[in-house]
Amino acid sequence: MKTTFALEEIDQIANKLIENFSRKIVLFNGEMGAGKTTLICALVRALGGTEETSSPTFSIVNEYKVENDFVYHFDFYRIKNHYEALDIGIEDYFCSGYWNFIEWPEKIKILLPKEIIIVNMSIESDNLRSIEYFESEIF
Numbered sequence: 001m002k003t004t005f006a007l008e009e010i011d012q013i014a015n016k017l018i019e020n021f022s023r024k025i026v027l028f029n030g031e032m033g034a035g036k037t038t039l040i041c042a043l044v045r046a047l048g049g050t051e052e053t054s055s056p057t058f059s060i061v062n063e064y065k066v067e068n069d070f071v072y073h074f075d076f077y078r079i080k081n082h083y084e085a086l087d088i089g090i091e092d093y094f095c096s097g098y099w100n101f102i103e104w105p106e107k108i109k110i111l112l113p114k115e116i117i118i119v120n121m122s123i124e125s126d127n128l129r130s131i132e133y134f135e136s137e138i139f
Contacts, residue, residue, distance in 0.1 A: 030121035
């Protein structure tokens with residue numbers, strides 16, 4: 001699916017994505033400012049999360065309780081290598097059966113499971129973003 005949307009439509013986009021996602025490990029690609037974190041916050045709301053969400057840039061991972069599930073939101077922008085992800089137990093998160101939303105996944109490419117969803121975001125204008133997602137067996 002590829003679509004362009006206005007930022008005020010992000011909750012509708014998030015609901016549509018959740019309805020269509022068949023896997024719980026989701027990689028988010030896009031330049032700085034494309035809206036990856038904003039979309040992930042909307043996805044947490046779509047899953048029934050009620051707590052304040054934010055970027056885990058410094059903590060690397062934030063955990064959110066959602067309806068009958070959990071979301072682990074990772075931001076690997078600041079890590080130096082994949083060993084730092086191993087240090088936080090990334091493999092346990094992947095095997096948990098819960099949602100894993102990952103920003104800057106290229107930093108841990110060697111650790112990613114084979115069955116993933118890739119979400120690519122890009123900036124079209126100040127208020128417009130485009131998004132494309134697909135299932136993948138490889139990254």
